[in-house]
Amino acid sequence: MAQLNDQDSQSPPVWAIFGDLMSGLVGVFVLLLIWVLGFQLELSKTLEEEVAKRQASEQRRLALETALADPLASGRVTLNNGRIGISGSVLFSLNSAELQPQGRELLHTLVTPLQVYLGERNEMLMVSGFTDDLPIQQGNNRFDDNWELSAQRALTVTRALIEQGMPANMVFAAAFGAQQPVASNSDKDGRSKNRRVEMAPVPKNSDHVAAQ
Numbered sequence: 001m002a003q004l005n006d007q008d009s010q011s012p013p014v015w016a017i018f019g020d021l022m023s024g025l026v027g028v029f030v031l032l033l034i035w036v037l038g039f040q041l042e043l044s045k046t047l048e049e050e051v052a053k054r055q056a057s058e059q060r061r062l063a064l065e066t067a068l069a070d071p072l073a074s075g076r077v078t079l080n081n082g083r084i085g086i087s088g089s090v091l092f093s094l095n096s097a098e099l100q101p102q103g104r105e106l107l108h109t110l111v112t113p114l115q116v117y118l119g120e121r122n123e124m125l126m127v128s129g130f131t132d133d134l135p136i137q138q139g140n141n142r143f144d145d146n147w148e149l150s151a152q153r154a155l156t157v158t159r160a161l162i163e164q165g166m167p168a169n170m171v172f173a174a175a176f177g178a179q180q181p182v183a184s185n186s187d188k189d190g191r192s193k194n195r196r197v198e199m200a201p202v203p204k205n206s207d208h209v210a211a212q
Contacts, residue, residue, distance in 0.1 A: 060121070064201070067113035076106055084110075085182075088131075088153070088195030095137050097152035099160055107157065111164045114199070118170050123201045125171040127161070129154035130198065132191035133178040151175035157197050 061082060068084065071077045078085040091103035099107075118125060129150030136143050143149040154173035162168050183190035 067117045084199040086197050091197055095140050097156050099156050107160050108164050111166050115166055122204055124204050126174055126200050126202050127154050127158045128174045128176055128198045130176050130196050131178050132194040133185040147177040150177045
């Protein structure tokens, strides 16, 4: 009987087991609380970064609108998501890569505000050529297809900007042919909108430029 009493006295009390259990639960709760707080801080940081990016993007848009106030007001150029658009008919005759006088004059008015804008932000200008989806007219032996026409037009605009004062290391050309239309090619008005040259400021970063 005394032996049984000794065994009972050596068994851990219930309150000790309960205390260990509660300590474990508190530990789990603390870990969960730390994880939740960490997640909230990370989410808050991400939101702040996104807001900062949007604010910076809006500031760039406003700065570009200010720099191009005159040509935008006259309707000679458009500005959409930071991309400056010029109708192909303003710059070139149909199926031609020879710059028209009115197009050269327009580019001349853009050089100074663009150069200031790019210099302040350490950016460069990508000049992109686009066409409609109609094949090159028969008898035109200068260009094999729309890719070549869009490339030559982009180069013509790029060289004209350089001739009128844009530093050569701040501008480059790109060709898209009939790809990335902004309107339907099923009618004359849509095709006219697709025959265009766009200029877009991009960071001086080789990876970003290659991605464009």
